[in-house]
Amino acid sequence: MYYGKIKDWDIADGPGVRVSLFVSGCRNHCPGCFQPDTWDFCYGKPYTDKEEGFIIDAMNHDYIQGFTCLGGEPFEPENQPEVTALLRRIKRTYPGKDVWCYTGYTLERDLLPEEGGRHTPFTEEMLSYIDVLVDGRFVMERKDISLQFRGSRNQRVLHLAKMRKEGKMTAETFEAVWWPVEDRKFQ
Numbered sequence: 001m002y003y004g005k006i007k008d009w010d011i012a013d014g015p016g017v018r019v020s021l022f023v024s025g026c027r028n029h030c031p032g033c034f035q036p037d038t039w040d041f042c043y044g045k046p047y048t049d050k051e052e053g054f055i056i057d058a059m060n061h062d063y064i065q066g067f068t069c070l071g072g073e074p075f076e077p078e079n080q081p082e083v084t085a086l087l088r089r090i091k092r093t094y095p096g097k098d099v100w101c102y103t104g105y106t107l108e109r110d111l112l113p114e115e116g117g118r119h120t121p122f123t124e125e126m127l128s129y130i131d132v133l134v135d136g137r138f139v140m141e142r143k144d145i146s147l148q149f150r151g152s153r154n155q156r157v158l159h160l161a162k163m164r165k166e167g168k169m170t171a172e173t174f175e176a177v178w179w180p181v182e183d184r185k186f187q
């Protein structure tokens, strides 16, 4: 896996102060994407144990609320094994911190069903570590800069932790639960 950047102080991609990783490679190719350089699976630098250690160390502060993985596309099959390993280590090391992830894919269509286009042997475990998933392609015609944590109105901020707890996380029982935001402008 390659990555474009790691932020050890990110206040834009989820609540509070976060550590974030921008992985490389994306086949969504949304028109109007603000970072097309990251579509290339070899964009940036190789992701190694050194980067993983840096992320774990950077999260070891009380002011860090959690971790966000974005891209590029974390759910491309090539990226899922290393992202899963990283999220597993984060959740074991910091069980009280939250994990957010951004994907251009749609949860119930591409990730949950075994025949989903991006479902791999790693997908379920990867999803199990994610508290909030922002899903859906960026759609230029539905761009809205007033939205919190998403770029276009079709995208969703899904509360996966709550969906798992309420049994709404399988392809058969899928029911979207939005992450509650006081001042959200979802409609």
Ligand code: SF4
Pocket: 026, 027, 028, 029, 030, 033, 034, 035, 036, 038, 071, 072, 073, 103, 104, 105, 137, 138
């Ligand atoms: S999913 Fe994200 S990175 Fe990929 S093309 Fe769409 S906006 Fe760009």
